[in-house]
Amino acid sequence: MTVSLELLRRCHFAVDMGAARTRVYVKGAGLVVDQPSVVAVNTRTGGLIAVGEFAEKMTGKTPGYIRVQRPISGGTIVDIEMAQRMLRHLLGDKMRRTLRRKPRLRAAACTPHDADPLAQRATIETLVGLGARRVELVDTLIAAAVGCGLPVERPEATMIMVCGAAATQVAVLSLGSIVTAERIPVGGEAVDHAIVQHLRHRHELMLPSQAVRPLQLALSGNGLTPHGPASTEIHGRDVATGLARSVHVDTAAVRDAIQTPLTAVLDGIGKVLRDCPPDLVADLADRGIMMVGGSALLPGLDQMLRQATGIPVHIAERPDVCAVQGLGAMLEGRIDPLLLDPLAA
């Protein structure tokens, strides 16, 4: 494991700040925050107008003096001060007071697999600004694997795929550590973008930036696989006239449009399997791949992976919160460490 379980057990709260959503687990209280990583700022005064769900609803509908922004981009905190203000608001006064009362506040956070030192520093600094005296960083892949109940500590291979908004991370784990891993900068956002572009080019239709989840609309049912519905009706705005219009979109064409970003994900999985020792690959053939992260819910993605890799693919029970729940389990001491040398213990 990246940090010792002993250190994690001493943490008071854990944070998973993703490109799409921010989640906070407080020891003894459970998951207390699960909100979009969005803030709305009054540009005249610099004050915060809204955070989370409410700020996200404002996207694309604000007058000139309100700016909606995301302090986390591509899985990295790009605006530390804004991230701190967002976290403070999301936690609320009561929870912050509870945390402040701890004599030496300790925090845990998960960071993307190959986060560079600068990105790690940004995470640490954000939490130090919130009053943490010490911050432990855990690889998202490990936290997510623990969170979905994979037997991470045993000497057998488990394969996990974290499908986030900004990136997809794939790894083979054994004995509590990462054997091989790959981070592909393609996630739910890229897939959504591919669909928006497709509708724009093929049908001259613009989708409202939010409220409509473009993907869900286009692929309702099991659209990613050839067995889904043949066409879907989509409402949007005509690119030229600006008037409301609805079109019937061929789902096969949408499937082709999102194939490009998904090919990169398949390449990444292939690379991880190629780099993995043969003994572990044998384990994977029975156990398969566990998918977690919000984009694991993309309709038909699991089936597509099953066809491409030929090994079983499972989706975790609550894929979106696996990483933060994994951190929570480690904080609460629910994970037993593996004794690598039991005779000496």
Ligand SMILES: Nc1ncnc2c1ncn2[C@@H]1O[C@H](COP(=O)(O)OP(=O)(O)OP(=O)(O)O)[C@@H](O)[C@H]1O
């Ligand atoms: N039911 C769903 N169907 C399809 N996509 C979904 C669904 N629910 C969430 N998503 C997508 O999942 C993504 C969010 O996933 P998640 O919450 O894991 O992201 P994140 O942790 O904030 O991002 P990252 O880990 O990449 O920084 C979004 O792109 C969203 O569109």
Ligand SMILES: [Mg+2]
């Ligand atoms: Mg995430």
